[in-house]
Amino acid sequence: MLEETILLCLVSFFAGFIDAIVGGGGLLQTPAIMIILPQYPVATLLGTTKIPSFSGTTLAAWRYSRHVNLDWKLLAQVALLAFGGAFLGAYCVSMIDNRIIKPIIFFVLIIVAGYTYFNKSFGQPRNIDHTRTTQLALGMFSGFGIGFYDGLIGPGAGTFLILVFIAFMGYDFLHASASAKLINMATNIASLSYFALAGHVLYKFAIPMAVCNMTGAFFGTRLALLKGNAFIRIFFLIIVFATLLRFAWDIWVANS
Numbered sequence: 001m002l003e004e005t006i007l008l009c010l011v012s013f014f015a016g017f018i019d020a021i022v023g024g025g026g027l028l029q030t031p032a033i034m035i036i037l038p039q040y041p042v043a044t045l046l047g048t049t050k051i052p053s054f055s056g057t058t059l060a061a062w063r064y065s066r067h068v069n070l071d072w073k074l075l076a077q078v079a080l081l082a083f084g085g086a087f088l089g090a091y092c093v094s095m096i097d098n099r100i101i102k103p104i105i106f107f108v109l110i111i112v113a114g115y116t117y118f119n120k121s122f123g124q125p126r127n128i129d130h131t132r133t134t135q136l137a138l139g140m141f142s143g144f145g146i147g148f149y150d151g152l153i154g155p156g157a158g159t160f161l162i163l164v165f166i167a168f169m170g171y172d173f174l175h176a177s178a179s180a181k182l183i184n185m186a187t188n189i190a191s192l193s194y195f196a197l198a199g200h201v202l203y204k205f206a207i208p209m210a211v212c213n214m215t216g217a218f219f220g221t222r223l224a225l226l227k228g229n230a231f232i233r234i235f236f237l238i239i240v241f242a243t244l245l246r247f248a249w250d251i252w253v254a255n256s
Contacts, residue, residue: 086190
């Protein structure tokens, strides 16, 4: 058990670091725990990762909130819908075949990667001519959908949230990343609530993983705040490409 705990803690540190900057920490944490603890059900492993994910995301959200101006009213309403979506997604983990969803996400990510790479102004602050009502509706709809995805599958949800805040709200990468952390808190609470109530959490692994995830998140937010928008854009592209590779593996290799 000690060896497995050390490996999971190491992975959680880097997952927290990455997730604090642009999301995507689940790309490391989720497959790692499935490889290291293959004897447990998938739902239990997913539930176990929610505690470190929530801990790191909460620390990152707190640090960002001290340095970045946020639209608290908008975020609170989006978070509420995201919470509901994530709880529903967690409930549907054993009912919906991920193999149906992943190819769709894969092709969406190709478009996101290409657009972000070739459009150098993407992620720069800009004014979008949306009414407050339209902005709120887009945010709540996206929050529910991404929340559902986070509860059902997980990896990359934070990255999708950043994309929404840039495309629909006109945020730069720094403000989008900071805002995404608050929504991620809601989705993690929802998923964790369901998994904990269903007995799908291994606390002996989850607690030390949470400490390491928070440590990684501390250094990740510090680097993001120090380096700013250009650095986060590059990191965003790296994580999108990594997510593409992960889904390509799941679609064509792991299930072949």
